[in-house]
Structure formats: C-alpha cells, structure tokens
Amino acid sequence: MSAQTETTSPPRHGWLRVMAIGRNPRNTVVRILILVAGCFVVFKFIMLPLRVTGISMEPTYKDRSINFLNRLAYLTHEPRRGDVVSIRYAGPHVVLMKRIVGLPGETIEFIHGIVFINGSPLAEPYKKNPSDWTLPPEVIGPDEYFVVGDNRDMPAHDHVFGRVERARILGKVLL
Template sequence: MKKYLRTILEWGILIVVAWVLSFGIRTYLIDTRIVPTGSMLPTIQLQDRLIFDKVFYKNKPLQRGDIIMFTAPEGSGEHDDLVKRIIGLPGDTLEVREGKVWINGEAIEEPYLKEAPEYEYGPIQIPEGAYLVFGDNRNNSKDSHVWGFVPEENIEGKVLLRYWPLERWGALK
C-alpha cells in the first residue's frame, strides 16, 4: 500500500510540474495559434498552426515584413488575437494607390501578395509607438486599412515557424 501511495504522489507531482512548466512557457516565452481565416493567403493557409516568440523578438526592432500576433485594437470590432504582416513602421508615411503600397514616396516590392490591393488608402503618417499591418490577401483582409494602427503594446509575439501541416513545416518567408 505504501508503494502505491508513493507512486500516486510521484505522478501527481510530475503532472503539477508539467502543468506549471507548460503554463509558464505559453504565458511568457512561446505560444501557438491556429489560423482561422484566409487573410494571410498565400503565405499562411487556413488551419495552419504557428509558433510565436513572445520574448526574444523584443531584443531587436520589428521590421517591415515581419508577421506578428497581436490583440485587436480597440474599436476594430475584432475580439480574437490576429496575425498580420507589418507594412508600416513608426514615422513612415504610407499610401496604397495604383495597386501598390508606397512608403515615404517609394513603391515597395511585395512578392508574398495573393493579388494587388484594389483599394486606395492614405497617405497617412504612422505615429511613434504604432505599426500598420496588412494581410497578404489584401482584398480579403480586415486589417489596418479598415481599423487603423496597432499600438506597440498590443503586439504579443512574432511568428517563429509553422509546425503544421508537416509538409509546410518551417520558417515563414
């Protein structure tokens, strides 16, 4: 009977430690998300599973082209975490016209787009402490061109890699 109780206690401790580690890792280091929409097609497919870095990305500035997870800005009408690509950085002047994104007067190359945007937006200057994000599926993405800037404090992480499905496993380009 004593051996039986010891085994139960050991398993109980093991389960608690595993749960605490899992909770700590997901809360502070990395997290995962399943992508429920097609706003990032063709880069991210429906139901792709992504791993996000929640800590180490803060060691260097976010770059144009980074794919981030963030809390939807107030007034956006969105209630879930979102995944989009950073297009505009703090201080940039951004405009969408002629099917292209123009940053500080120059058209940028966007080889990841599903199709050119069929709307016009801006010109608008991005304030300090904020980013402008778009989906790669520009014409079917509810993003900054609809609800505005993402405050830096809303950014929860940067995509590290896609882990599912296995045939597309790896870093997102």
C-alpha cells in the same frame, strides 16, 4: 575465520515496467514533473500556440492552420518591416495576425495595390495575389506600426488593417 563470498545482485525488473516507468520510478516522476512544468511555462508565457481563423493572411497562412507566437521576439529589438505579428484586443486569448509594412514616423500610401513608403514602392514577395487597393497617404505615429494582411485581393473594406500602437503587439509569429 571464514569469508563471506555471497554477493547481492540488483533486483531485475520486467522490460515492460522498465519501458513504462524506468528503472527508478522516483526519478521518472521527477522528470515528468519537470517536463510538465517546463511545457506549462513555455506554452503559457513564451511560445503561445495559435490557431489561424480567416483568410486575411492567405496564402502565407491558411485558414485553420496552427502556429506559435514568440513573446520574447521583441525583447532585444523593436518590430521590423515584414514581421508577422500578433495584435491583442483586450487580452491575449483572441488576437489579430498581421504583417508590419510601415514603421513609426513613415508615410504610407496604397496606389493600385502597391504599397508606397515615403514615396518609394515596397517590394512584397509574400503578396501573391493582385490587388487594386488605392488609399490616401497616412502618417504613422511615433509609437505606431502600420499592419495589413497578405491577402489583398479581397476588398479593402472587408479587411482589417491600419495603424496599431506598439503596446498592442504581443510578439512575432514563429513559423
């Protein structure tokens, strides 16, 4: 009787191949597919990339900066004062980026650049530049929010702001 003592050692791969496709190419392909599918779902439906164009949110958000829109932000609670949100036009590809300053049912007024909510001045630490906007009081509807940009040293007629329906708010800006 003789016993076989020969053992088979695993095949040795070159370090370049291991670095490029791993020890098991099949597992690497599966990992890549999962990663691609994950990125597609996240960046298409949950965390939409945004490119800021325009100066209406300066100095908080610079023109041509990159950001993300969190579409799940308002699943558990409604938008809050101070949130920077994205507002859709006919669809999600081009959106407005504005800050919520007024909530449903409130009365908002601008006097010499200061926002008054139900007659009380609103502290706005994000607003760095002086403003002289004076606008008459406006009652915000039950399903509406009042949104405005942070850059209010530009004339009010050049700035897009006002009441927006809740259904048009797509989500909260992430950063």
